[in-house]
Amino acid sequence: MLSRAQLKDPDVLRHSVLDFRQMSAFVQDPLIFERADGVCYWDIDDKRYYDGISGIFVVAVGHGNRRVIEAMTAQLERMAFAPPLTGANTQAIAFSKLLADITPEPLNTVKLLSSGSEATETAMKLARQFWKQSGTPTKYKVISRYYGYHGATLGALSATGTPSRRVPFEPYPAGFLHVPTVHCYRCPYGREYPGCGVFCAEFLRQIIELEGPETVSAVIVEPIGNTGGILVPPPEYLPILRRICDDYDVLLIFDEMITGMGRTGCMFAAQTFGVTPDILCLGKGLSSGYAPLAATIWSDRIQEAFWGPAEAGIEFGHGHTYAGNPLSATAGLASVAEILERDLIAHGREIGAQLYARLSAMGERFGIFGEVRGKGLLWGVELAQDPAEKTPFPAERRIGKRIGAVAQEKGLIIRHDPDWFALAPPLVTGEDEIEAMADILEESIEQVLGE
Ligand SMILES: Cc1ncc(COP(=O)(O)O)c(C=O)c1O
Known part of the structure; x- marks a missing residue:
């Protein structure tokens, strides 16, 4: 085991690479987690951080969950790995059946995987075949x-629509097209809801017709977009996409990496919005982070x-070495059982309403919240210098990033970008813990505005 001083030594740290991070800066001021429990992390200096974003939309049932740990420990003793080319295993069969039971009909066939990127790529390969x-x-x-995120591997990245993530790796394989995202607060078409007639959804019809419906295999969307600050579509949006896909016999894929597993007030956003896709992709909260786990689930017609x-x-014609891994499936079984048996989705709705109330009050107090958006226990705040005029802050101020950095100094981890931030704490968060997180956020905004 390395000592604390060694762990922080830039010469030791330079061997590591974090996700999407300039390591030369990180090694000078590293954050090194050591343990976690409930809704908190502790770093190697024993400083506590509230987990305001469930890791990264992952830890639905909280850290240190005894049921998950005990189930996995028992499974480790029985069997940690089973060869996916040779046979099924008890855990993967049970978990696939559970997922078929809890997803909307007719989603009944489950491919277990390890990461979200694998799940979305699997969905797109499935559609082609x-x-x-x-x-x-x-x-x-x-x-x-555009601005959708579907993963970092080359196929998933081809569908991803965030320029900063895509451009360094161009060119991409042929056959991937992007349409503007749904963003009512800053409509990419300059229109206003509801007078717009949800043009952003209807536009898909034109694209499919212009491309030739006989060439289009699938449409993939996050039901609520993360990038851009928790972009919630108006209620008609996803039903219109469903209708257009049906009209042209195009498969509809929901990437529910973030919105799945109770995050939006129902088990899946498909239920929150009343729209069933042909293919559903899950990951992140599927195992609550206790083991790498994702799934692609498809309809009877496809199967x-x-x-x-x-x-x-x-x-x-598709497979991965860790597909259906028994230890990961065990984590999924125990985590989903926790969500179902403790009715954590109802609890998530309650504390989500509490969090929304605190964010709204902060909006009134500070006068810099353009919009507070979300569902269930998934909330984003778009920051604006003048909310009435929707005037953004000067780009160089990077206000959202600054709020996120100060919150972290004060012991709260959130998701933050230059113009927005988001919170999505674990479904098990207590009311007092929501208050504690909101207090830190409020102090952080106050400090940043006083700088
Ligand atoms: C909506 C969405 N899809 C796909 C992915 C990719 O998942 P992973 O990072 O597990 O490959 C992510 C990850 O952030 C995501 O948010």
């Missing part, structure tokens, strides 16, 4: 949205195209 063996092999294009005699060669 589905059309190849269902009579329309020309359908291959995938339509996604029929893959079900036939072995000689037909129509099985889904």
Whole structure:
């Protein structure tokens, strides 16, 4: 074990690479977590941080959950790995059945994976193979949205629509198109809801027609967009996407990495918005972070195209070494059981309303919140220098980043970007803990505005 001084030594740290982070800066002032319990982390100096974002939309049932730990410890003793090319395993079968039971009909076939990027890439590969063996092999294009995030691997990144994430890795494979995202506060088309007639959804019809419906395999969206500050669509938006996909026989994929597992007030955003996709992608909160775990779940119609005699060669041609890993599936089983049996979704709705009330009050107090947006226990704040005029802060002020940095100094971790920040604490967070997190956030904003 390295000593505390060694762990902080830039010469030791330079061997590590964090996600999306300039390491030359990080090694000078590193944050090094050592342990976690409930809704808090502690760093190697024993400083406590409230987890205002569930790790990164992951730790639904909280840190140190005994039920998950005990289930995984018992499974470790029984079997940590089973070969996915050779056979199924008890845990993966049970978890796949559980997911088929709790997802909306007709989503009944489950491919267990390890990461969100794998899940979205699996969905897009599935769509292509589905059309190849269902009579329309020309359908291959995938339509996604600018500012959507679907993962960091090359296929998932092809569907991702955030310029800063995409540009360094161009060029991408052919067949990926993007449309503007849904953002009522700053409509990319300069229109206003509801007079706009939800043009951002209707626009998809034009794109499919112009591309040729016989070339379009799937549309992939996050039901609530994260990048941009928790972009909640108006209620008609997802039903319109569903109708357009049905009209042109295009598969609708929901990337519910963030919105799944109770985050938006129902188990899945598909239920929150009353729209069932053809393919549902889950990850993050699926295991609450106790083991890498993700899933791609698809409809009976799709599965029929893959079900036939072995000689037909129509099985889904896809796999990963850790697909259906028994330890990860055990984490998923225990975490979902916690959510269901403790009715954590109802609790999440309650503390979500409490958090929204605190954020709204802060908006009144500080006068710099353009919009507080979200559902359930997922809330974002878009910052504006003049909310009435929707005037953003000068870009160089990076106000959201500054608020996030000060909050971290004061012991609260949130998601933050230059113009917005978001909170999504664990579903198990207590009312007092929500108050404590909100207090730190409020103090942080006060400090930043006084600088
Ligand atoms: C909506 C969404 N999709 C996909 C991913 C990719 O997941 P992973 O980082 O597990 O590959 C993320 C990760 O942040 C995400 O937020």
